[in-house]
Amino acid sequence: MTILIIQKKQFEKEIGKLDEKMQEKIAMFGTPVEDITQNELQIEIFPNRPDLLSYQNYKNAFLTYLGKKPNKIKINKPERNFDVIIDPSLKNIRPYTACAIVRNMKFDNEKIKEIIDIQEKLHMTLGRKRKKAAIGIYPLEKIKLPITFKAIEPEKIRFQPLEFPVELTGKQILSKHSAGREYGNLLEGLNKYPIFIDANNEILSMPPIINSHKTGKISEQTKDVFIECSGFNFEVLKKILNIIVAVFNDMGGKVYQMNLKYKTKKITPDFTSQKLKLSVENTNKLLGLNLKESKISSLLKKMGHEYKKGFVEVPATRTDILHEVDLIEDVAIAYGYDKFIPEIPEVSTVGEIDKKEIVKSKISDILSGLGLLETSSYHLTTKDAQIKKMQNKKSGFVEVKNSKTEYKILRKDLTHNMLKIFSENVDVSYPQEIFEIGTVFKNYNEKQNLSIALAPGNFTRLKQILNYLEEMLKIKFEISNPESLPNHFIDGRVGEIKFSGKIIGYFGEIHPKILKNFKIKMPVSVLEICLDGVLENRKI
């Protein structure tokens, strides 16, 4: 979840009073209020709107939504030498960059902090932790234009990384610098690393890892900046650059384009809006409304779009408009989700609960009628309960990767859950009679099992329950002495249960060695059967 923090004072000065009505409007704009503290307003920005990740951009979009005039961006043509040469050596390494220059900035600590913040947020979201895109900002005074973006052998790269006391080589940065350790995996296995280098042959940075301390550090003295955004998809980079320069523009900077010398020349920042078709009919049909074209046009305007004769011009900072439906949602947001009148359509269908679920529910009714209590356990379980305490072999269990808890494997039976429940309820009055119906996992196959457990374990009662279940469901189980003894039962006190000729489970008295593992002081009888055959039985 990405949170944008706005100073309340600033919001009230530049947007409006932060009363309940305003909070409602903020939520209805699609940016829910997460928290309001004494000085701060915290709002959640959904991942599809990275263009709202800074206060400046949010303010402009929200003012537009409220029907007020936002701050417009002005882009200036490149001056002499405002060039970045993109070398073909970057192919398969980090092939693209989009760049800009901004002049006349008045930085203070606050502004620098804000810029670092939006940069980090874009790295985490659109940039996918710098994998897809990384942003660098440099003091132009320390750079001699033009700039070259190329890839060279890591041993040949040598510069003093940001906030580091000495020069390092490209390889060393990955192991010695904190940013190198964090993002080094993005350059792993490459024989060349990307660098930005100026006309004085001074290395500006090694993206997506770190800037140079000498030429890549913004301070309060910085007036002009060079901004680059590098990655694998030029369209995405263009958008990110647009989002960043919009922030600088709002802070009072003068934004200049740069010539990007690819095989064919490109120019960024490029605020040419994307044009998309939008049909009035489709809009009304999908939303269940009856809006006139002029109304749709004005609603789209509130969301920053321009509508002209069936086409919409989308702001150059929006990354989420892939299809007409994305524009229709914007129409809906501008219209107001709270203004839609809910309605149930006449789609006549016949409802149906899954047959197997009905049978499972009935089995549960039958057992509850006998006074048994249904339990509900996790599908994930611990190796301690399922393997160690049950004295099972260590193989044949499905393990999930990277579990954050001790629940690391999928349960193979319900029996160990039942015993665990008994062990956690030793102080509760007896008799304890419980059952559970649920999915168990056998080598990635899922089965529906039923387990019944009694403490103190009365074998006769357990068999009576089984008989009663047969009678109520009008099915027949065959009981016999087991061909091979499951090791958690007492030999001679366990029955094998077959249904339609297939072994589906066992019932009997739990062996004291297992009870001891679970610290249960009461004798216990347990039944566990696979219900799959029963659930598929058409006669029930």
Next chain:
Amino acid sequence: MQNQEIIESLSPIEQKILPYLEGKNIQEIIEKSMLDRVSVLRALEFLSSKKIIILKISKKKIIEPGTNGIYYKTKGLPERQLIILLEKGNLNLEEAQKQSHLSKNEFKAALGALKKKAQIEIKNGTLILTGNKEELTKKSLEEQFLEKLPKELDALEPEEQFALKNLKQRKDIIQIEEQQIINFNLTELGKEIVKQDISKSKDLVEALTPQMIKSGNWKGKKFRRYDVISPVPKISGGKKHFVNQAIDYGRKIWSELGFKEMTGTLIQSSFWNFDALFTAQDHPVREMQDTFFLNKEIAISDKKLIKEIKQAHESGVGGSRGWQYNWDEKISEKAVLRTHTTCLSAQTLYNLSKLLREQRKGKFFALGKNFRNETVDWSHGFEFNQTEGIVIDKNVNFRHLLGYLQEFFKKMGFEKVRFRPAYFPYTEPSVEIDVFDPEKKIWLELGGAGIFRPEVTIPLLGAQIPVLAWGPGFDRILIDHYKIKDLRELYKNDIDKLRKMKFWVK
């Protein structure tokens, strides 16, 4: 109640002890009434609820000799036994233990106790008594204390407390038990009652027997009155787990609204869980931090479907631009524990695509478990329930989506529902659903809904037909209904709590 009615309601045990109440001595009542202690106490309780007496129950801690303590009381503490033995002459350690017949631990304890008092010395492995004769024969504080037991814990002298501290450290010499001290006083009413003749109440019919009904000899007789007010011991019955009760109810609502249930496995391929739902392969939800991955690949056999999903992601379908990246079939084969029931909706759409275009419609629901790689605390867990629904029809729209959701939550008991803009990769427009809890006066965020994007419906359904879809969490509704504060309680299986848990009545 009139005095006479009270007398008629006296049970036999109450009648038996009534004449001996004035003595206020429970032991005496037991002896004179010839009842056992339990019956007398029960009778006193009954009398107390009839306000004939006032019962005062207090607790007190009594120190009693433990298993070893009882034995030492007659045999003497191990150190005494050792002194007696050594008085006959010095012995080496081994010999002393052997002749003393003390266990290894007892012997050690005895040595320790004597050393502490400087009454013994070990020289070259030989035990020598060092205290003077008088001192040695004098009974120690521990011995004196043991003899005086039982004693009340709160009434110990300082030296007795010292002895208790020492003995407590040794095995089973003493034990502390809590005793109930029962006192009672007759009330004014009680004083009147005991004076009255209760002999008549002895003729009252105690229990109506089948024999009496048959013979009719109850005629002309009075029945003893029951005390209908006094409490009875609690019982509890068997029942469905409260989560399952609620799930059954959810199923009922959806089927009544004309929805057909979808079911499916908990293990799913990334393809159905993510790719078919237009979730880009580098989307953060697909990282191991958020999702449980398994060591298994599940391939999709329909090559045409794979091709279309690939296209939807890479360059888009139906006028979409797509996510603009290289989609990898291998990544889509990774097995996961499903993170939402929406994968079942995707499969349902795909199954409908095999029908004729005009038959591709319907209403479906699912209610089931999903997983996310989370730590466990009061508001998070790695398993959660979700209720899923889809409506496929060429004429459905956004207002209908809100209509179904409003209806469902109304039936779940939430009169006020609010819809807010939201974002999900596979729906557009998307909605966040809040319901109002009138008791706590807060909005509860219950989860998402929307209309499936064309990038989802075109490959799966084979046509751009609107599909309303939702998947709010179910557990938040549950804990709100049952007034549970901690999500973990849903799967804790505390038998006592399960027995007391109220039924889902809706």
